[in-house]
Amino acid sequence: MCAGSALRQEYGQEYRRCLEREFRRGRAGACSDPSFGERLRRRLREEPALLGALQADAPALLARGLRGRPDPGPALRGLAGAFRLLELAAANLYLFPWRKEFGTVQTFSGAYVHLLRPALPEADLVRSFGRLGYERRDPHRLTLSRPPPGPELAAAACGFFACRLECEILAEVVLRLPPGRTCAEDLLEARRLAGDVEACVEMLQQLGTQREAAADCGVDLYRETPAKPEDAGGEDAAPPALWRDPGSPRGAGDVPGRSWDCCGDGEPGQEPEAPELPCYQLHSCLRRGALPSYCCTTCQQLHAGACAAGQACRNRHRGQELRSERQQRLWLQRTEVDMLLADGSGPWS
Missing domain, CATH: 1.20.58.2190 (Methane Monooxygenase Hydroxylase; Chain G, domain 1)
Incomplete structure (x- = not known):
């Protein structure tokens, strides 16, 4: 039994x-x-x-x-x-x-x-x-x-x-x-x-x-990284611009493709080689149709509000609260594209 x-x-x-x-x-x-x-x-x-x-x-x-x-x-x-x-x-x-x-x-x-x-x-x-x-x-x-x-x-x-x-x-x-x-x-x-x-x-x-803290100091997903990192709570608080062309160092191209922030390791003033494009994943706590409320930039995962793993990330890692529905949907859209690309089934594979 x-x-x-x-x-x-x-x-x-x-x-x-x-x-x-x-x-x-x-x-x-x-x-x-x-x-x-x-x-x-x-x-x-x-x-x-x-x-x-x-x-x-x-x-x-x-x-x-x-x-x-x-x-x-x-x-x-x-x-x-x-x-x-x-x-x-x-x-x-x-x-x-x-x-x-x-x-x-x-x-x-x-x-x-x-x-x-x-x-x-x-x-x-x-x-x-x-x-x-x-x-x-x-x-x-x-x-x-x-x-x-x-x-x-x-x-x-x-x-x-x-x-x-x-x-x-x-x-x-x-x-x-x-x-x-x-x-x-x-x-x-x-x-x-x-x-x-x-x-x-x-x-x-x-x-x-x-x-409540996120509502007081939230970051707009479309906004570029401010001149002073502390104005947005640190370098990881600023989310990537969704529609930036990774081939354009100034981000001038508005190409709706896979266009996340460039993360090259080159010295200042040098042109990057192949840029590192972070690929995000949906944590298992997010069921179909649910919107994320937290993005861990260390683990590169999105979490639901009451997810225990997400709470641990908030305490130990870097990330940001997704306070508005627009932010949540945009991050969800970006991550779904990342996951499609990782599976080799996306249009850029």
């Missing part, structure tokens, strides 16, 4: 015992055992990967639920409420499999419309209820067809419970940052890379500070 399956079984069994113990005490519904909840919350705070072990699609659910939300705080509260309802649905089926009212979920009114649909995409809701044995029979309802065995229902309820706790943990991180300091994408990336909550908060605080 793999580690993820073992953890899912371990916590699912404990969750199941909690449900049954509370049921014997006259309390039915979602998990209300404070001891179990606190133990699971504490471990999730230190090991965010545990969430994916308890429910494989949990990270994707969170990402889609927060996508396009400029302020993750309210969205996280809505997601926590949605996961509690999904947990309750699984717990009800486990405790009361014979009750007919649990055989249908109305999708045109009630909690589904006001709490579930605003928090998660419809396809994710249908898949989540599908784990409990529900199928869509018509546009207005989900009908219970084949309820899973009791242990599977308890494990599903435990997974939704863990998702709810993770939303509360992320909301705690947001509250520890200045208002409007972080976006949902940075929050999830920092949570995944940093590990425990304290490291996540520290990474996001550092990222916010660096972005």
Whole structure:
């Protein structure tokens, strides 16, 4: 049995015992055992990967639920409420499999419309209820067809419970940052890379500070290197002019080709031989369609905002923050060309 399956079984069994113990005490519904909840919350705070072990699609659910939300705080509260309802649905089926009212979920009114649909995409809701044995029979309802065995229902309820706790943990991180300091994408990336909550908060605080500093002393990608290097934060702070002809020492040619800055090692006043043209790469943290926020001129790589490797580069290497969308897109365009040339598939190969 793999580690993820073992953890899912371990916590699912404990969750199941909690449900049954509370049921014997006259309390039915979602998990209300404070001891179990606190133990699971504490471990999730230190090991965010545990969430994916308890429910494989949990990270994707969170990402889609927060996508396009400029302020993750309210969205996280809505997601926590949605996961509690999904947990309750699984717990009800486990405790009361014979009750007919649990055989249908109305999708045109009630909690589904006001709490579930605003928090998660419809396809994710249908898949989540599908784990409990529900199928869509018509546009207005989900009908219970084949309820899973009791242990599977308890494990599903435990997974939704863990998702709810993770939303509360992320909301705690947001509250520890200045208002409007972080976006949902940075929050999830920092949570995944940093590990425990304290490291996540520290990474996001550092990222916010660096972005503020970059906004105060940013450099225009089209601007030539200033007369005094200190005016732009050092020689590496000035990005290469995109459209300079490398064959023109004065950069007078406006040729839209592979035209990065010349980096010859010749003595002053000498004409360079073959110029060294730095070739940049996209770090693995940048997914398709994502824009970079940092350029490390030492490693010659572009990084996403919450990338751990990018944070290390900021501390040890030279580079620059890409503060505007125009800068980000231009650097992305240049690097994609570099990578094409390195593969031998570009027009100048």
